[in-house]
Amino acid sequence: MNNDKKCYLGEMPSANPIIYHKEKCIGCNRCVNICQVDLFIPNPEKGKPPIVLYPGECWYCGCCVMECPIEGAITLRHPLMNQVHWVEKDKLIKNKEEK
Amino acid sequence: MNNIEWPYPLEWDSEERIDTDVLVLGGGIAGCMAAIAAARKGQQVVLIEKGATKRSGAGGSGCDHWESAATNPCSKVTPEEITLAMLDDNQGYNNGISHYIECKEGYDRLLDIEKMGGKIRDTKNEFAGAQFRDEDTKLMFAYDYENKFTLRIWGSTFKPAMYDELRRLGVKIYDRVMVTSLLMEGGKQGGRCIGATGMHTRTGKFFIFRGKASIMCMSRPARIWLFSADLPGLCEFRPTQCIGDGHAMGWRAGAEFTMMEKSVGAEFSASGRSYPPYGAGNNHNTWYGTSLIDSEGKEIPYADRDGNLLNNVSDRFKPSKGQKFFMKGGSIDYPKYEIEGPETLSFAKMIEAGYKLPFYADLSKLPELERKVIWGMMIGEEGKTKVPIYKNYKDAGFDPEKHVIQCYGTGWTSADFLPQERQLFGLPGGFMNDWTLGTNLKGLYVAGDSLFASNCYGHAATTGYYAGRHGAEYAAANTLTEIDATQVEQEKNRIYAPIRNEPHNSIGWKELNAAISKTMQNYCGEIKRDELLNIGLLRLKEYEKKVIPNTFAYNPHELTRLLEVFDILEVSQLIVHSCLARKSSAKPLCFYRGDEKEQDQEKENKFITIKQKSQKIEIGGKPLDYFGNLKENYENHNKDYIRRCKDEQ
Numbered sequence: 001m002n003n004d005k006k007c008y009l010g011e012m013p014s015a016n017p018i019i020y021h022k023e024k025c026i027g028c029n030r031c032v033n034i035c036q037v038d039l040f041i042p043n044p045e046k047g048k049p050p051i052v053l054y055p056g057e058c059w060y061c062g063c064c065v066m067e068c069p070i071e072g073a074i075t076l077r078h079p080l081m082n083q084v085h086w087v088e089k090d091k092l093i094k095n096k097e098e099k
Numbered sequence: 100m101n102n103i104e105w106p107y108p109l110e111w112d113s114e115e116r117i118d119t120d121v122l123v124l125g126g127g128i129a130g131c132m133a134a135i136a137a138a139r140k141g142q143q144v145v146l147i148e149k150g151a152t153k154r155s156g157a158g159g160s161g162c163d164h165w166e167s168a169a170t171n172p173c174s175k176v177t178p179e180e181i182t183l184a185m186l187d188d189n190q191g192y193n194n195g196i197s198h199y200i201e202c203k204e205g206y207d208r209l210l211d212i213e214k215m216g217g218k219i220r221d222t223k224n225e226f227a228g229a230q231f232r233d234e235d236t237k238l239m240f241a242y243d244y245e246n247k248f249t250l251r252i253w254g255s256t257f258k259p260a261m262y263d264e265l266r267r268l269g270v271k272i273y274d275r276v277m278v279t280s281l282l283m284e285g286g287k288q289g290g291r292c293i294g295a296t297g298m299h300t301r302t303g304k305f306f307i308f309r310g311k312a313s314i315m316c317m318s319r320p321a322r323i324w325l326f327s328a329d330l331p332g333l334c335e336f337r338p339t340q341c342i343g344d345g346h347a348m349g350w351r352a353g354a355e356f357t358m359m360e361k362s363v364g365a366e367f368s369a370s371g372r373s374y375p376p377y378g379a380g381n382n383h384n385t386w387y388g389t390s391l392i393d394s395e396g397k398e399i400p401y402a403d404r405d406g407n408l409l410n411n412v413s414d415r416f417k418p419s420k421g422q423k424f425f426m427k428g429g430s431i432d433y434p435k436y437e438i439e440g441p442e443t444l445s446f447a448k449m450i451e452a453g454y455k456l457p458f459y460a461d462l463s464k465l466p467e468l469e470r471k472v473i474w475g476m477m478i479g480e481e482g483k484t485k486v487p488i489y490k491n492y493k494d495a496g497f498d499p500e501k502h503v504i505q506c507y508g509t510g511w512t513s514a515d516f517l518p519q520e521r522q523l524f525g526l527p528g529g530f531m532n533d534w535t536l537g538t539n540l541k542g543l544y545v546a547g548d549s550l551f552a553s554n555c556y557g558h559a560a561t562t563g564y565y566a567g568r569h570g571a572e573y574a575a576a577n578t579l580t581e582i583d584a585t586q587v588e589q590e591k592n593r594i595y596a597p598i599r600n601e602p603h604n605s606i607g608w609k610e611l612n613a614a615i616s617k618t619m620q621n622y623c624g625e626i627k628r629d630e631l632l633n634i635g636l637l638r639l640k641e642y643e644k645k646v647i648p649n650t651f652a653y654n655p656h657e658l659t660r661l662l663e664v665f666d667i668l669e670v671s672q673l674i675v676h677s678c679l680a681r682k683s684s685a686k687p688l689c690f691y692r693g694d695e696k697e698q699d700q701e702k703e704n705k706f707i708t709i710k711q712k713s714q715k716i717e718i719g720g721k722p723l724d725y726f727g728n729l730k731e732n733y734e735n736h737n738k739d740y741i742r743r744c745k746d747e748q
Binding site for chain 1: 160
């Protein structure tokens with residue numbers, strides 16, 4: 001929470017497709033160089049995670065994750081509205097029996 | 100964001116000139132294979148790609164099946180049989196030449212890609228004993244297990260393998276360069292193509308490429324009707340930056356197009372309306388053969404084309420009684436009886452019979468290898484599935500033996516759409532081609548999604564290689580030509596104009612794209628009428644004359660997006676002109692008129708062609724069977740290739 005009684009200019013994007021895990025990312029910029037849409041720019045601070053400059057343009061192909069040398073450094077996340085639902089099949093059958 | 104300085108050097112004012120024998124425009128599947136073919140013919144090759152060739156294009160992240168490889172050793176159908184079925188299925192409105200090439204050379208290319216390092220067979224014996232696997236060759240088949248002409252492939256390995264091969268062959272790759280125009284001899288529309296201009300998408304640098312032959316390998320148009328300013332990357336099925344630049348620059352250069360009046364009701368993505376491709380419950384394409392259940396766990400039966408219920412899972416992969424083969428895959432939406440495959444009973448029938456919504460895809464009761472091949476091989480190797488579907492669902496706890504995935508639309512569309520939400524999908528229009536995959540513009544060849552009636556991975560790879568071969572022959576017999584300085588100057592003025600404007604009173608790429616899409620939905624929607632089409636054209640012209648001069652882009656990336664929207668505007672006009680040219684409805688083109696005169700129908704049963712010459716639009720026609728005898732013409736145009744294949748055997 002922001003406790004310093006200040007707030008800042010900003011606007012949350014409609015999607016946050018690429019999440020960098022700072023403790024794992026080595027800032028090698030392989031994701032920057034593989035992305036065919038060119039969403040990213042390298043971080044001005046060397047060794048830090050790239051900046052996702054154009055999140056709305058993401059095509060969700062996952063090549064940034066496929067190219068990343070560190071397991072778990074990048075998470076690709078579909079926008080909330082595109083997250084698919086699944087259920088346990090046994091529960092469907094149980095629900096029917098309870099009816 | 101605006102106070103962060105652009106991280107790349109700005110080179111708006113600098114220019115680089117590159118000469119080569121063969122120029123390949125676009126580095127997707129078709130472009131890579133074109134460049135490989137031309138380089139193998141001893142030509143110097145330059146490949147220009149807007150993204151990063153190693154993973155660029157619709158097939159960059161992968162592909163799970165390769166259709167119509169009719170010459171593979173297990174196939175029981177011939178290239179002629181499949182091509183004729185494809186033609187018949189679309190009442191002739193299909194590309195006989197390119198699909199014959201696909202059927203004839205698909206297996207050659209698979210072997211080629213295997214040599215480059217791509218995986219095309221079950222070398223680790225993970226699926227030994229499966230009904231879909233040939234035990235001798237270890238090839239694995241999808242859909243029709245008896246006729247074995249569509250292969251399951253490990254397509255995520257393909258693009259990197261092609262990329263290595265390009266470098267091994269010494270192809271000069273220009274990544275992050277957007278091709279902006281075709282250079283024509285004497286700057287004349289309709290003349291000979293002698294090169295192309297480009298702009299670096301990070302630095303803004305200008306490029307002038309000269310080639311003796313050029314091969315157009317760019318995408319089909321997109322974002323014509325569908326746009327979301329918030330999530331432009333989710334608007335369409337193809338990658339964000341694949342919007343049909345090639346069609347636009349071809350149209351400006353005087354290339355001939357056909358079937359551009361065809362559009363289909365949106366099936367995929369559609370500005371975020373649908374769910375991730377291959378990620379929601381369905382039983383088509385990648386998921387073919389999956390069981391569907393209702394929300395009480397009751398299974399929806401499969402039936403053959405005659406309505407006979409199929410009791411065993413294995414029957415889902417067999418032709419009906421008396422049927423030679425059936426077709427499934429990319430764009431076989433409403434197949435004719437002759438090639439219709441097994442399918443779950445219709446949605447309407449299920450509702451009538453009291454099945455409860457929503458439906459779910461259920462892998463749990465499939466034989467183990469069928470489940471494993473869908474979840475883990477197909478989902479994993481198909482484009483956009485390895486990370487966003489397979490990995491992410493697994494990480495979130497999805498277990499295919501326990502969980503069932505919800506269906507959202509009434510079929511594989513995974514959503515329902517409005518009739519005016521249209522797409523260029525299911526064999527859309529494109530460049531007209533001859534038997535060399537040459538165009539009406541001398542020196543310009545065409546492959547993959549640039550071709551009319553293109554569809555899948557195998558089509559892109561085979562036509563790419565074929566066009567590369569023929570382009571290389573043309574290059575070997577021709578010389579480089581002096582470029583027209585005026586054309587280059589005009590192009591520079593065109594592409595850099597927006598950076599000279601001011602942001603506060605200008606229009607950006609998203610605002611313009613949204614306006615175009617709304618215009619197309621309004622005036623060129625599902626039912627066409629001349630009066631509306633003509634007004635639509637006026638609106639689009641207005642955007643061209645009054646809005647384009649007032650656009651602005653902050654940096655080379657935004658300028659690239661803006662130039663793409665200029666191309667979308669160009670293609671939209673080509674589409675409206677093509678719609679105006681066809682006066683009667685044509686079901687195989689999904690083209691419906693509200694103002695037709697019946698007598699036109701018979702007369703118009705042909706490919707309507709359209710091109711610009713001296714800035715005037717010329718409408719022409721070609722008979723639906725203009726390609727003649729498939730086998731004879733193929734053999735006449737490919738004597739060297741056939742001889743070399745025989746020698747290699």
